[in-house]
Amino acid sequence: MTEELSFQVLDASYEVIGGEPKVLLWSRLHDGRRAALIYEGFRPYFYVILEDEADPGLVAEAVKRVSKPSSPIVSVDVVERLYYGSPVKALKITTVVPASVRVYREEVGELPGVRGVLEADIRFALRFLIDKNIYPMRWYVARAEKAQNPGYYGIRDVYIVKSEIEEDPGKVNVDPLEGLRILAFDIEVYNPRKTPDPKRDPIIMVGLSSYPGSGEPTIIEAEGGDARLIRAFVEEVKKLDPDIIVGYNQNRFDWPYLMERAKIHGITLDVGRKRGGTPQSSAYGHISIPGRLNVDLLDFAMEIGEVKVKSLDEVADYMGVMPKEKRVLLEWWQIGEYWADPGKRRILRDYLRDDVVSTMGLALKFLPFGAQMSQISGLPLDQVMTASVGYRLEWRLMREAYKRGELVPSREERGEETYEGAIVLEPKPGIHGNVAVLDFASMYPNIMVKYNVGPDTLIKPGEDYEGEVNIAPEVGHKFRVDPPGFFKKTLERFLKWRKEIKKAMEKTPKDSPEYRLLDERQKAIKVLANASYGYMGWLSARWYCRECAEAVTAWGRNLIKSAIKKARELGLNVIYGDTDSLFVSYEPSKIEALISYVEGELGFDIKVDKVYSKVFFTEAKKRYVGLTIEGKIDVVGFEAVRGDWSDLAKDTQATVAELVLKTGCTSKAVEYVRDVIRMLREGVINMDKLVIWKTITRRLEEYKAEQPHITAARVMIKSGIRVEPGVKIGYVITKGSGPLYTRAKPYFMANPEDIDVEYYVDKQVIPAALRILGYFGITEKQLKAGGAQRSLLDYFGKKTM
DNA sequence: TTAGGTCGGGG
DNA sequence: GTGTACGACCTAA
Numbered sequence: 001m002t003e004e005l006s007f008q009v010l011d012a013s014y015e016v017i018g019g020e021p022k023v024l025l026w027s028r029l030h031d032g033r034r035a036a037l038i039y040e041g042f043r044p045y046f047y048v049i050l051e052d053e054a055d056p057g058l059v060a061e062a063v064k065r066v067s068k069p070s071s072p073i074v075s076v077d078v079v080e081r082l083y084y085g086s087p088v089k090a091l092k093i094t095t096v097v098p099a100s101v102r103v104y105r106e107e108v109g110e111l112p113g114v115r116g117v118l119e120a121d122i123r124f125a126l127r128f129l130i131d132k133n134i135y136p137m138r139w140y141v142a143r144a145e146k147a148q149n150p151g152y153y154g155i156r157d158v159y160i161v162k163s164e165i166e167e168d169p170g171k172v173n174v175d176p177l178e179g180l181r182i183l184a185f186d187i188e189v190y191n192p193r194k195t196p197d198p199k200r201d202p203i204i205m206v207g208l209s210s211y212p213g214s215g216e217p218t219i220i221e222a223e224g225g226d227a228r229l230i231r232a233f234v235e236e237v238k239k240l241d242p243d244i245i246v247g248y249n250q251n252r253f254d255w256p257y258l259m260e261r262a263k264i265h266g267i268t269l270d271v272g273r274k275r276g277g278t279p280q281s282s283a284y285g286h287i288s289i290p291g292r293l294n295v296d297l298l299d300f301a302m303e304i305g306e307v308k309v310k311s312l313d314e315v316a317d318y319m320g321v322m323p324k325e326k327r328v329l330l331e332w333w334q335i336g337e338y339w340a341d342p343g344k345r346r347i348l349r350d351y352l353r354d355d356v357v358s359t360m361g362l363a364l365k366f367l368p369f370g371a372q373m374s375q376i377s378g379l380p381l382d383q384v385m386t387a388s389v390g391y392r393l394e395w396r397l398m399r400e401a402y403k404r405g406e407l408v409p410s411r412e413e414r415g416e417e418t419y420e421g422a423i424v425l426e427p428k429p430g431i432h433g434n435v436a437v438l439d440f441a442s443m444y445p446n447i448m449v450k451y452n453v454g455p456d457t458l459i460k461p462g463e464d465y466e467g468e469v470n471i472a473p474e475v476g477h478k479f480r481v482d483p484p485g486f487f488k489k490t491l492e493r494f495l496k497w498r499k500e501i502k503k504a505m506e507k508t509p510k511d512s513p514e515y516r517l518l519d520e521r522q523k524a525i526k527v528l529a530n531a532s533y534g535y536m537g538w539l540s541a542r543w544y545c546r547e548c549a550e551a552v553t554a555w556g557r558n559l560i561k562s563a564i565k566k567a568r569e570l571g572l573n574v575i576y577g578d579t580d581s582l583f584v585s586y587e588p589s590k591i592e593a594l595i596s597y598v599e600g601e602l603g604f605d606i607k608v609d610k611v612y613s614k615v616f617f618t619e620a621k622k623r624y625v626g627l628t629i630e631g632k633i634d635v636v637g638f639e640a641v642r643g644d645w646s647d648l649a650k651d652t653q654a655t656v657a658e659l660v661l662k663t664g665c666t667s668k669a670v671e672y673v674r675d676v677i678r679m680l681r682e683g684v685i686n687m688d689k690l691v692i693w694k695t696i697t698r699r700l701e702e703y704k705a706e707q708p709h710i711t712a713a714r715v716m717i718k719s720g721i722r723v724e725p726g727v728k729i730g731y732v733i734t735k736g737s738g739p740l741y742t743r744a745k746p747y748f749m750a751n752p753e754d755i756d757v758e759y760y761v762d763k764q765v766i767p768a769a770l771r772i773l774g775y776f777g778i779t780e781k782q783l784k785a786g787g788a789q790r791s792l793l794d795y796f797g798k799k800t801m
Numbered sequence: 802t803t804a805g806g807t808c809g810g811g812g
Numbered sequence: 813g814t815g816t817a818c819g820a821c822c823t824a825a
Contacts, residue, residue: 014813044814101814121814189812196812253811283816298810302818310810332812388817411815540817695808705806705823728812741823 002143002162006030007037008176009136010243011293011380012125014098015153021098023128024153025161026273026291028180028243034273035157036291037144039165042128043074044101045094046120047407049083054113060091066107071100082406083118085456085485090118090407098124118407122398129378130399132165136380137371139171154275155291175517176371182211183242184360185233187254188352191336193721195728198260202226204339205349206233207356210240211364217356219349227265230258237271244293244381245271246363248312248355251296255279255287286386297359299385300366312358321361327354332728368516372524389531390538396528397543400490414539419550420474422579423557425564427617427624431664432575434586435612435626438594440559441605442526443580444533445491447555448548450603452479454487455536455545472551473558479551486543487532494529498522556580559602566597576617576624586611610634614664616776625660648689648760649768652676656769666776673769673783680757680765690760691730691747696723708733708744716746733759 007027014023021044025037050059060076067073077092095104105120122130134140143163150158188205189196203226209217218236222229237245247254259279262269269278273291280288287294301307301315313329316322328351330338338348367381374381377392378399384392398408440446447453451470459465459478468481479485484492501522508515535541537549560577567574567582570590576583584591591608598606612634615626626634652673659669679685694709700723703710712731713723723729731744734754743756766780773783 046814098814105814119814124814127814187812191812194812201812247811249810252809257812280813282813285817296810301810312810315810335812386817391817695810703806707807707823739823 002145004141005037005144005159006139006141006168006171007035008139008171009129009134010180011136011291011382012129012134013290014125014128016097019096021096021124023125025134029157032179033157034241034243034291035159036153036155036274037142037159037161038147038153039128039132039161042131043094043096044098044124044127045092046101046105047079047081047090047092047118048108049088049090049115049118049407051113051115054115056089056091059111059113062111062113063091063093063108066104066111067095068100068103071095071097073104080405082404084409085406088407116410118410121410122408126378126395130402133167133399133403134165135375135378137176137374139168139174140165141168142166154277155273173514173517175368175513176375177367178513180243181241182244182246182360182363182367183237183240184209184211184217184246184356184363185237185250185254186247186352186355186359187257188335188339188348189257190339191333192340194333194336194730196257198257199264203229203257203261204335205229205352207352208233208236208240209356209360210242211360215357215360217353219352221349226261227267230262230265230267230269233258234267234269234271241273242292244295244363244367245289246295246297246359246367248301248359248362249296249298251285251287251294251298255294256281286383288382293380293382295363295367295370295382295385297362297366300362300370303385312355312362316358316362319362319365321365322354322358327358368520369523372517372520373527376521376524376528389527390535390541393528393531393535394542397486397490400486404486404489406486409542411540411542412544414544416539417546419537419546419553420557421553423560423577424579424621425574425577427576427583427621429617432583432585432615432617433613435575435583435615436586436591437609437612438563438582438584438591438606439609440580440598441607442495442529443556443559443604444552445495445529446604447552447559448532449488449491449495451551451555452481452485452488453536453548453551454479454485455543455548457485457488458545458547472554474554475547475550477547477551477554487536487548491529491532494525498525498529501525559604562602563594563598563606567594570594575615578622581609583615645768646690646692646760646764648676648680648685649764651689652765653768653771656772660772660776666773666778669769669773670778670782673765673773674785676765677761677784680760683752683755683757687732687747687750687752687755690732690755690764692732693728693730695728706739706741708741711741712744712746715749719749 007029009025009027011026012023014021023039023042025039027035027037029035050056056078060078063076064073073093073095075094079090079092081088081090093108095101101120105117108114109117142161142165144159144161147158147160150156185206185208187203190201190204202222204222205219206229207217207219220229220232259269268276270276272278272289277290282288298310301310307315307318313324317324328347330351335348338344370381370385373392374384377384377396379387379392379395401408457479459469469478470481471478501518505515505518508518533549533552536545538544556579563582564574564577567584570593572587572590573585574582595606598604611629612626613629615624617624628634655672656669659672660666696713700710700713708731709729712729717723730747732747732750733740733756734743734745734750735756736743766783769783
């Protein structure tokens, strides 16, 4: 007996049962139950395209002959498809067991008459979602029958789908996260020798917070080893039964550590939704948990360019989730000490609580965008943010291709090919007052649409084409005007869709949940549309097209040149320009005229993005500091030093940035750097500030190149300290001769008088300072010139170094 | 210069 | 699982 179900698809997987593949749609039902919907009868397939002279019937016969009983080739059909827009005859080869495709594609690829194998590298569960037009996080309806023997899957509610699956029209604009349960977790591990070793160091605490919920995390502490803690953790996860599990870098730390500890104790870490559903390591460090969406929030953080150090406390601070000054901050090497000391253990607990609360806070900030990205790209939420924008666009393109009957090109290994990029004007160095920044809206996608750019519309060299063409300036590549190509069609849909959403947003109250939903959706569409140009120039792209990317930048250069020429004719002072933005003197009426020229004559949208009351340029491109009329400081192109520099370098750079921006000149900052150098040479800077941390990622004998942290690691091993992959090595550079790596020593084995002070001056302090001061023409010489002897209290107040 | 190797986040 | 990131930065040649 079937019933009508409305369900939200969270994830898809498959199992081969009785020799037949069954697709599992992990879903939430309209009544709130979580269920697995089983789809039977969908079979793996792939295509071959043939040599021109090959006889399809003969090749089909040859294909059938490679069939194996373990997974027979059940059909070989001659089908009409498009390949790069042109009709082709192809063979569609269908088999039974998904894993057998890998074997068949090799054998079939070798057969005479076969030009190539296509679509044999698409994961089965995603293949199903593409073909059935199912997008994760969206709602669908279907008729289904409750399974008689759900125990087989180890899931309580199992339905067998008995109809086609259609989108639920009533739930297009509902918040996909509404009603889903989220679990945030974090573990702390014992690290008496600084670096924890999962083989011997137990997990000491685990914190869990669920949403919806009180907001106060549950904290489980280890008592006499961590076996009970791990069991309690598994029970807690099962009890909370979350749809989404979030953590921060849990894919590389918490899960692997838990998995290793569970293995040692012989505990089954079955935190998934099906029986025995343990975390599974999959592609490039991702970990999947059956029936739940395991989302690492670090993946979202990696996309925030403004935050250079992606630690949880920094990112939570930046996102307004938890200010750094309002939380407990411990350095990682202090964890063991705080655990061992009963008087300090409470602080460790608070530290864990703050980490868990921050993690949940970040989840609530990030997941709405992730859910939209999932709904639009078609990738499940646990994969979509792990994937680069190129992959996200590509999965959507594969869906567009399927609908058009286009065959998906295979991924190919390609050597580097360079081409000319965008125009970046030489900035006029100095300080400029009242500057407007004009931006072309979605310049590259609009170029692609206007000139019908794409691999399928490109006229290849030597190709005869009589029809009308768009010719790219400078490079001369030609694109058919008609019919609209694959990229043009797809991008037009994106641009139109986004426009409709923007229109709907105007009619929606700004503080409503619906507004937020629409805003995240339009952002996700924008990300995909803007990725299209970069995608065509990405060497691993299935629809790679160097000429296309080259043509797009050529049209872009042409466009901005025309705008610059017009701006100058109008009497505007053009200060700087990069790709699709122009910095001009802020003269509203002339800018108005420029905008109407660009819109009317050139046919592109341009708008005033911001106005700076002051902006500093040096001769360096892509780097400037601006003060907006709202009083905000924009530092663009300035790269803060990475997490693996010494604290001294990081502190120096932060202070230099602050002094320059606050005083508007460099003299104070230069004096400050000179004082830091002087203090270094006098040996009054604490050695802790000089430690550089780097991680060992493999066994020492596997390293091909000598590096400082490897040398330091070898010294540690000699003195009996265990060093394994994952260990972070803290080292300092000591005096002596020879390459840098010979002079690295573990920080706890070095004496302050051994420190190679000049290394820290030349390779740490000065480069860090010059990242900023260099833009203002300050040289290494000037910083080393040893200036006025002044008290550091002038800069730091009571802060000590 | 280029080529080729390593790393991030976590504790 | 019909598969395997990416971009910045380092050292060595």
